[in-house]
Structures are given as structure tokens and as C-alpha cells.
Amino acid sequence: MGEDGLEVPEERRGSEPLEQRVAIFTALLAALGAVVGYQGNHLMHEVLLRKNEAVLQKAEATDEWNYYQAVSTKAHLMELAQQLVPPERAAQFDDRIKKYGAQRDEVQATARELDAASQRSAEESAQLEAPHGRLATAMIFLQIAISLASITALTKRGWLFVVAATSAIGGVGLWVSVLIAGG
Secondary structure (H helix, E strand, C coil): CCCCCCCCCHHHCCHHHHHHHHHHHHHHHHHHHHHHHHHHHHHHHHHHHHHHHHHHHHHHHHHHHHHHHHHHHHHHHHHHHHHHCCHHHHHHHHHHHHHHHHHHHHHHHHHHHHHHHHHHHHHHHHHHHHHHHHHHHHHHHHHHHHHHHHHHHHHCCHHHHHHHHHHHHHHHHHHHHHHHHCC
16 A cells, blocks of 8 residues: 555555665766766866977977077088188187077077976876776766666666666776876
């Protein structure tokens, strides 16, 4: 008998608690999935930002290395001109040779700094990208759990709910492992 005094059909008896558990379970997983999805997207944006920084710094370094080549060429031309002119006129090239030599050293140092910065950004990107795979896998496990819970509600098969819970535990475990690792 139901609360209203009417007889409850046998197929409905005892099914509400399972349906209620499945509904609450599904709602919680959907909320958790939203959090995991947000974290995964945020992390991927950070990864892409670092990759873009690495590319931009590498392009700047390439520009500096090209400038270094131009300055080196000017210095070599001045040295060649100094050797080709009569000895009494060779001294006029000394200041230019010194200027290009100093400029070349400055440009080389800047290019090396930009190369190092690009490498650091690329490494940061790789470190940030590692936990993204675990977040994506956690999201898959949570989605599988939601799907299995929905099938549980339709079929009223309790064992499916156990499989859904197992999948959810796997997803939550992966998510927690990312949180603990600081990703």
C-alpha cells in the first residue's frame, strides 16, 4: 500500500529509493563534471598561453639572430676594407669595427636570453599539459557514470548502479590526483 492508501503495483514497490539515489547521484556527478570540465579548460588555456609565449619569444630570438648576422657582416666588411686600403687609411675603420663588435655582442646576448625564455615557456607549457590528460580521462569516467546511472534508472538494474559508481570513483580519483599534484 502507498501513502495514499492505494495499492502500489509490484513493479513500483521498492523502486523509488533506487530512482532517488540514481537521480541524486546523477545530479552530483553532473555538477562535479562541470567543475572538472572548467578546470580542464582553464588548464588548457594556460597551456596555450605558454605555448604562444614560447613561439613569440622564439620569433623575437630569430629576429635578433638575423640582426646579429647583419651586424657581423658589417663588422667583417669593415675588417676586409681595413685590410684592403693602404695602411695609412686603415685606422679610420677602427672605430666602426669596435662599434660593430660591441653591438654584435649585445645582440648575441639578447638573442640567447630570448632563446632561453622561449625554452622556459615551452617547458612550463609541457608541465601544465601533463595533468590535462588526467582531467580529460576523469571527465570521461564521470560521463560514463552518468550514462550508466541513466540506464540504471530506465532498466532498474541495481548492478548497473554499482558499475556507474565504480566509474565515478575512478573519475573522482583522477580528479583528486590532479588536485593533489597541484595541476
